[in-house]
Amino acid sequence: MCGHSRSRACAAESCSQAFISKKIHSEAVYLDYIPYPSLRPHQDEMLDAVYDVVSTGGHGVLMIDAPTGSGKTSCISAALAAAPGKIVVAVRTVSQIGVYLDEINRIWSNTRHRPTVSYLIGKQKACLLASEIWGESIYYACMRLREGSKNYMASRLERGHNDIYDPSRDEIPDEPPGERTVCPHYLRSKEAFEINGKVYFRSSSAAVDAAERMSRRIVPVDALEKICGGVCPYEVMSLHAKSSDVIILNYHHLFSPDFQDAIIQWLGLEADRMTVIVDEAHNLGDSVREMNTRVLTPRILELAEREINRFEKALGQAKLGEEHHDWRREGLSTARLLIPRIRRFIAAKEARSKDGEMLLDGELFRQYVYDGIDDIDLALSYLSDVAVAIAEMKLAESDHETLYGDIQPSLATMVMFLREVEEAEHDSSYQRKIVTASSGERRWTRLEVTKIDPAPVIRRVVDNVNATLMLSGTLSPIDAYELYCLGEQGRARKISLPNPFPQSNRLIIAAERATTQLSARENPDNRNLISGYISALIEEVPGNVAVFFTSYPMMASYRDACARFARGAGKKVFTEPRSAEDVPQILEEFFRAGRSAGAVLLGVSGGKLAEGIDYKGEALNGVAVVGLPLSVFDEIQKEVISYYTHKYGKKRGTLIAYTLPAINRGLQAAGRVIRAESERGVILLCDSRFASMGLGGVRMYLPEWVQREMVLADPERCRLLIRDKLREWGEFSARSENI
Structure with a gap:
């Protein structure tokens, strides 16, 4: 055994022989875990560097360019040995989750340590009702059924005059597909309780049991549904992640500007104790650029118009005093003016454009859309206020949701797009485009505004966490990737390994x-x-x-x-x-x-x-x-x-x-x-x-x-x-x- 007071040289020597530890009674135990013995000494160099950067902390970054077969995923063992807190692995696709689950399984098989591992996958793949949802986005359907389920639990709680209501101990409503008002799987994941007359919701014992089962084994993605036993897999994943040593997320969860702060808070992570591993890091810059792309389509405009109609109807029902209607009236009036203009602008471009991308003439767009509007910023502020009200009143419709499961209003998407189009007038890092594509006789056009440079978004993560490991088999030339992803020469320690195969x-x-x-x-x-x-x-x-x-x-x-x-x-x-x-x-x-x-x-x-x-x-x-x-x-x-x-x-x-x-x-x-x-x-x-x-x-x-x-x-x-x-x-x- 070796205590934390051991010198770095001694720790590195131990690490070169074995790479997995768990803190037990204030001591770190190094076991003889060498995942790929045939690849030494290059793997020793790689794992020693991982241990050094992670244990030193200080927001260090290590970029590793190591060809296929170099055992890059074994870096997680060295990170586990050195990390002061949790490890978050960012992957681009669901298939990459399995690679890290296999590596954790090797650790379980070759050592006496059992680091717990969890993952989060999107609702499209996790939802047990996905096959019967049509005519609406899965996110909107999920929100609608969650709200219905909560209302159902609250009514049953009140009717039973109990302090706690657990739907799994009751008869779950049997509703035909396509006519559901509640989600049976969400009902099994929650229980309702009342404090001082207010109803709250928490994870059910069935959800806690399912999360506990996940902590006792390595659960492949295709076995998730079975281990959840009828409980909502998304709720079980979320619950399990909060208590795991290793959390595997999609790039989007960690590097999306909309999620970066929320994910840390949601999972109860401490940023300065969190170690991030970015898998297939050569994709990170382009992926972050895609996340920083605002898109405006006829579909979004249609949904925004629906939200406006719902909001207007809700205002009529509320019968509020006229003195409270000024900003609402202005916002509705602006929306009624802009949405048809933008729709006509897109239709005109679709009729005249060939398939492909072309620059959006910002001045032409602004003149057409804002004709007769003296103060563009004020008009967008009114629209923003209405979008916030739509979200608060649960009137939103969208194909996207926030990290907390709330639907982001399509009107808000439109407003953010319009604001960034304005931002591009004086910021060259924004690029405005018109994109047209076709398939058979079907043709469609969308407008985009993209933040060209991904480095500032990536730095918001790496400059706040304990350490970041960026792994790839094609990170060459590595100096160029450092500039592309981090925006600064010398920000990272860099290692390029030779091909390990004969x-x-x-x-x-x-x-x-x-x-x-x-x-x-x-x-x-x-x-x-x-x-x-x-x-x-x-x-x-x-x-x-x-x-x-x-x-x-x-x-x-x-x-x-x-x-x-x-x-x-x-x-x-x-x-x-x-x-x-x-x-x-x-x-x-x-x-x-x-x-x-x-x-x-x-x-x-x-x-x-x-x-x-x-x-x-x-x-x-x-x-x-x-x-x-x-x-x-x-x-x-x-x-x-x-x-x-x-x-x-x-x-x-x-x-x-x-x-x-x-x-x-x-x-x-x-x-x-x-x-x-x-x-x-x-x-x-x-x-x-x-x-x-x-x-x-x-x-x-x-x-x-x-x-x-x-x-x-x-x-x-x-x-x-x-x-x-x-x-x-x-x-x-x-x-x-x-x-």
């Missing part, structure tokens, strides 16, 4: 001359070169391969060629679907084909198949990243580049705003092929810019191990390199097997 198990080829740059994209010779590289991968690599393009149009332009190469190799072609709902079926068929002759998967870098999918084992033997996946260089992108260039200078500004996202998309796509130490695969970077150090080249920004292993080749040499590597592995090429 170099002999992979072949990285970069195109010598081919490129998808606009100037050469349609050049016949250039297209022949790209086709030559693709054919080498499809025809020579046995089993399944994937080819990721920079865009859907580019994928379509090479689809026939890919189909021709696939036929020659006896493989079937699968194409990335536009709808996410079709992805599971496509992947199932693709994986099944890999168990026979193999298949070719065509997708887009940054798309649904290039990130977040784990192609384990023989599911994928080769991948080609065709082109450096830069964003379209339009007015939208130019404005973002201009903002960062002004902030950091031309070189670093362009890197952060334009090049960095492209590198990440490319690395994410390339990283699909080798996901475990025993796997082998071919990675083809089919654009000369990946290998170039000159103008437009990105080689200097790639991970060091990629730069070192990259082999330049023309299409013919690419084919020969693949054959040589397959012979080394004792395998035959796809072409050899079909001759």
